[in-house]
Amino acid sequence: MSIANRGSRTIRRVRGALLATTLALMPGMALAAPTAKATPDPWWAHAVIYEIYPRSFQDSNGDGIGDLKGVTQRLDYLKALGVDAIWLTPFFPSPNVDFGYDVADYTNVSPEYGTMADWDELAREAKKRGIRVMVDFVLNHSSDQNAWFKESRSSRSNPRRDWYVWKDPAPDGGPPTNWESIFGGSTWTYDKATGQYYYHIFYKEQPDLNWANPGLRKAMHEVVRFWLDHGASGFRLDATPYLFEDPAWPNDPDVKGGPPAGLKPYNSNLPATREALKDLRKLVDSYPGERVLLGENAISTIADLRRVYGAKGDEINLPMDFLYKDVSSLDAATFKARIDEAELGLDGLPPVFHFSNHDTSRQRTRFGDGVHDEAIAKITAAMTLTLRGTALMYYGEELGMADLPANVLKDVPLGPKRKVADKRDPERSPMQWTDGPGAGFTTGLPWLPVNPDAATINAARQQGDKGSMLAWYTGLLQLRRTDPALRSGAYVPLESGNPKVLAYARRSASGAGILVLLNMSGERQALKITGWPGQAPRVGALVMASTPTGAPNVVDPVLEPYAAQLVRFGP
Template sequence: MTEQKSSPDQPLDRDWWRGAVIYQIYPRSFQDHNGDGVGDLVGITERLDYVADLGVDAIWLSPFFTSPMKDFGYDVSNYRDVDPIFGTLGDFDRLIEKAHSRGLKVIIDQVISHTSDKHPWFAESRQNRSNPRHDWYVWADPRPDGTPPNNWLSIFGGSAWNWDSRRMQYYLHNFLTSQPDLNFHNPDVQDAVLADMRFWLERGVDGFRLDTVNFYFCSLGLESNPVVKPEDFNASTAPAVNPYDFQEHVDDKSRPENLTFLKRLRALVDEYPGRTTVGEIGDSQHQLEVMAQYTSGNDKLHMAYTFDYLGGSFDAGHFRKAIDLTEKDAPDGWICLAFSNHDVVRHVSRWLSHGDREASGKLTASMLLTMRGSVCLYQGEELGLTEAELSFEDLVDPYGIEFWPQFKGRDGCRTPMVWQSSAHLGGFSTAPRAWLPVPGDHLLKAPDLQEKRNDSLLHHYRATLKFRKDHKALIKGTIRTLDAPAGVLMFVREAGGEAILCAFNMTESPVIVPLPDGVVVRAIDAPGSVPAPVGDRLDLPAFGGFIGAVVG
C-alpha cells in the first residue's frame, strides 16, 4: 500500500481539489502493455510522464475492478480487486506510487448505485425472499396483471424492471438488466459500500469519482414518475431517440434521502486528510439544483459535474446562462467542468462539424481552463481527437447497439489513444487489432507529430495549463459574466486583488467587442490571446479570444 505524504516544507493542501485539473483515463483505451489489444494498469503507469508533463494535478481512472464487462467495468462483481484484463492489485499499487512521485493525485471511479448481477451479493439476494441479503437490492411484486410495479424506465432502453423467476419478483435496474440496483434504504448496504471505499482509501487513493451519484435512492413507495410537460422537455440525460426523458424522474432518483448518505460518505473521506469526491449528476430537469444540494455546506460532496457542458449547443448564450445559474443556485457549491468524457460525443465533433477544428479546439481549451470550477480533461482532448465513425459491426457498447442507427452509443469516444503517427495502432498495442478500431485520422494528431509544431493544440494545452497555475484568480477566484455581442462569451475572474478579463468569440466570423465603460485591460502573455486593445474595443477573429489583466 502507498500513500502520498506531505513533507515539512510542503504542508498538506486539503483544498487542492478546488480548481484542480483532472485528466480522465479510460483504462481499456490508454495503453496496452501485454499485447492483448486492451489497455491495462501497467500501460497507464508507463505513460504517466506524458500526463504529468501536461501540467494537470490528478488523474481519474475509469473502472478497473473485477467485472463481466457487460458495461465495460461499470458492472462491478468485486469492488476490492482488479480485473485480470487490467492487471493486479500490485500493478495498481505501483501505478499509485509512480503517480505520486510525479506529483499526480489519483482519483478512482466508484460505481455503487448498482452492481453486476454476478456480484456475490446479488447471487445471494435473488435466491429467495428470506436470505440474509434478501433486501440488499430493490425488489418489488408485480401488478395484479403481472406487469412491472410502475412506469420507471432504464436509460439503456425499455422498462427499468426485470423479472426474476427465483423470487417471482421484479428487480430494479436503471441501466442494463445485468446491473441490478442496490437498496440504499438498507443501512447494511451503506455500510458495505463504504467499507469497500475504505479499502481503496487505505491503499492511498486521493479521491473518488462517484458514478450516477443521484441514483442511489428511489422512493420507498415506488410511485410512477409523472410525465414531463412539453415546455420542460430536455433530452440531456439520454439521447432524443430514447423515451427516458419523457418522464420527470422524481421518484426513481435524486431523492432527498441521498443527502444523509452523502454526509456519511463525506465523513468517511474526511478521515483521510486531503482526499476528495466528485459526483456525476444526470438529471435533465434539475441538474444545477441537485448539484447545489450535493456540494453545499462542506459536509457532502466536494464537487460535482452535470451535463450542461457535456451536451447543449456551442453557443455563448447557453454558456452564459449555465454560468449565471450555477452562481445563483450554487453560490457555496463547487462545479467540476468538462466538455468531453467517456459517455458523450467528443466536443470537437459535437460542437463543430466543419471549419477550423484546431482553432476551435484552442478556443474551447482556453474557455474551459479559465471558467470557475475544477476541470476534467478527457484523454485525447489535448490532441483534438474527433469522434470516431464506426460501423455497426465494430460496436461493442450495448447502448449504441440498442438505439442504432439514430444513436451510435459511446464507442466513438472510447477508441484507443494514439501515441506515434506511424506505429501499428498508433503505438497503443502490439496486438493484431485493438478492442476498438484506431481511426486513421487520429494518427495525424498523434503526440509525436504535435511535439514538432510549436503552434499545435497539445502545446496550447500545456501552455494554458501553466498559465492557469500562475494566476490564482483562475483557480479559485470568483466569476462574473459581462454583456457582449452575440456569439461572444465574456467574463471576469477575480481573487486576491487580481482581476482577469476573458472574452471568447464562439463564431466563425470576426467580432468587435466593446469594453465595458471604464474598464482598461493589458496583455499578460496568455496563450492564444489576441493583443491588448489599443482603444476601448477588442477585435476578435473567428474562434479567437482575449485574456488580459483588468487595470481600471
C-alpha cells in the same frame, strides 16, 4: 472537532472570503453586484482532473486492451501536461455488459487491466509526481454476476436477499410498477425461481443495490475504505441520484411524458439519498489528505445543482455541472448564461466545468464545423480552463482527438474484446500517441479501431510544436496553475457588446487579472467591453492567443474568426 463542525466552519470561511474578495476587488461597488468568490483552499477546488478510460489509454502487454501498467507508463506525460489528478473509469472485474459499470467485484482489478499490485504501483508512482488518483465508484448498482446478487437471488430467505430491491408482482402478475429504465424498457425483471421482480434503473444486468439495508451500506463503506487504504485520493461517484426510490412505489401517471426517466420524482434525489451521501462524505473526510468526492448527478436547474453540494457543503464536494456540459452548439449567449449561473449561483462553492467524457461526444466533433475544428477546440479548451472552480478533461482532448467515424466503427465485429456495440464507442477510441501502428497505444490489435486521423493528430507530432493543440492545453494548464487570478481569483461577468463573443475576467485580490475573449463565429468581430465593477482597466498585455493578433485592447478589441485571447490587466 467533529467533521460536521469542521464543514460548517469551512463554509463560513468560504462565504467570508467571498465578501472580503468582492470588497477588495471592486471599490465603490454595491454589495449586490454579481461577482463570485475567490476559490477556497482545498486542492480539488481549483484542480484539473483528467479522466482516463483505461481500456483505451495505453496497452502495456500487446493484448489490445489498455491497462493499469499502461497508465503508469504515461505518468510523465501527464505530469508534463500539468494535470492535478486522474480519474480512472471502472477497472474492476466485470462481464462488461456496460464496460465496467456492471461491477462483479468491488475490491479487485479485472485481469484484463492487471492486478492489485499494478494498482498499488500506479498510486505510488503517481504520488511521486504530485498526481492524485481517483476511483470510479459505481454505488447505485452492481453486476448480476456479483457474488452479492447471486446470493440475493438464490432464495427469499438468503441473508443478502434485501441487499437488492425485490418486489412481488402486481395484482395482474406484471411488474410492480410501470416505471421505465433509463436505458429503455421496464425497470423490473422477473426472477422465476423466487417469484419476485428485481429493480434496475439501468440494464437488467445491473440490479440496483438497496442502500436502505444496513448490511449493504456497511459493505459499500468497506469498499470505500479499501480503496482509500490503497492510496485513492477520492472517488468519482456514478449515478448518485438513484440510491433510493419512493417507498410507496407509485405508478407513473405519464410514463412517456413529464421529466425523463432519470429525473422522475419517485426515483431521483430523494431525501434518503442526501443522507446516504452525507454519511459517505463523513467517511471520506475522516481520511487525511483532502480526499474528495466528484459526483455524477441528474439536474434540471442550477438550484438542483446547489442542493447536491449539501445545505452545509457536506455532501458531494464536486457535483459535475451538466447544464454546462450539455450545451451542444457554439453559442456565446448560451454559454454566458450557463457560466454566470454556475459562477454566481452556487454560494461560492466550486463549479465543475467539463465537456467531453466517456458518455459524451468529443469537443472537436460536437462543436467543429469541418473547417475550423482545431480553432474551435481551442476556444472550448480556453473557456473550461480559465473559469473558476474545478475543470475536467477527457483523455485525448489535449490533442484535439475526434470521435471515431461511423464508417470505421461499423465494420468492427463483436468478440471477446468488444462484447457489445455501444453507441458511446465513438468517443472511446484508443489514445493517439504516435502515427505508427496502433497509434502507439498497442503492439497488438486494438479492441476498437484507431481513428484514421491519428496519422496527423498524435502526441508525438505535437510535442515541441508551439502552435499545436497540445501546446495550447499545456500553456493554459500552466497559466491556470501559476497565475493568481486564474488559480484563485474572482469571476467578473462582462458584456462584450457582440452576441458572437463571450467575454469575462478573472481578478485576483490585488486587482490584477486576466480578460478572456472568445469569438464563437467565423467572422471578424469588433467588441465594446462593459460591465466592469468599479474602474475598468485601460491597458493590457497579451498572455495567450489562438490566432495572430495585433496589440491587445481591453476596451474595444477586435477578434479574428474563432479566436481566443487572454489579456492581462493591472489593478
